Amino acid sequence: MTQPNPLFDLTGRTALITGSSQGLGFALARGLGAAGATLVLNGRDETKLAGAATTLRAEGFTVATAAFDVTDGKAIEVAVARVEAEVAPIDILVNNAGIHRRAPLAEMTELQWREVLDTNLTSAFLVTRQVAPRMIARKTGKIINTCSLMSEVCRPSTGNYAAAKGGLKMLTRAMATEWARHNLQVNGIGPGYFATELTKPLMENPEFNQWICARTPAGRWGQPEELVGAAVFLASSASNFVNGQVIYVDGGLLAAI
DSSP states (O other), X not given: OOOOOGGGOOTTOEEEETTOSSHHHHHHHHHHHHTTOEEEEEESOHHHHHHHHHHHHHTTOOEEEEEOOTTOHHHHHHHHHHHHHHTOOOOEEEXXXXXXXXXXXXXXXXXXXXXXXXXXXXXXXXHHHHHHHHHHHHXXXXXXXXXXXXXXXXXXXXXXXXXXXXXXXXXXXXXHHHHGGGTEEEEEEEEOSBOOTTTHHHHTOHHHHHHHHHHSTTOSOBOGGGGHHHHHHHHSGGGTTOOSOEEEESTTGGGOO
């Protein structure tokens, strides 16, 4: 019998995934767990977080939780220290937490702007600032930032989101530039349009759904589990010389006019 390729084996490694109580973060956590990683789920809602952990434990995964606000620097400092002390050193960090506040730029409130920038961009800096020095001291680590198609393109009413995700792409490159010499690999995943609870209203809008399916060469929305392969690759030894890149998982959307 052919054995699984050890390059993609995450057994013995611990992954902290922010924003992982639902949606794409939950799918990424499940995928990393299936590859052998111990999981540390994060979210602000402790009840929802506990439910996600229970589900994954029932599937046979080793799961811990860390409830904290990814925009609160002090809370992050305390939580990361606790995970490292009580669970295990963090080998893999997935900065996935994100929100959307849609509005035309001319009508967008300062709160709508700041909420999205803080949650989708600044949080990645704040969480990584606590995790990366520990990885550097151990001379090994994998950091994956959940970017977006909107790290490259935009459409009306998504200016704050595009600004945050474009910034996250460049933050990914900055982290790689500074930390590659310490044997840290920092890369991003750029999802296209995926079917989740958060995008369900868009999928149920006939006009928007038709536009997305026509715009995407694959002719459909992505399924959350279709992000897993890229995540496992970037979290594993298979990507040890890959740094500062964003892998777009979009059904070909960015390739098409």
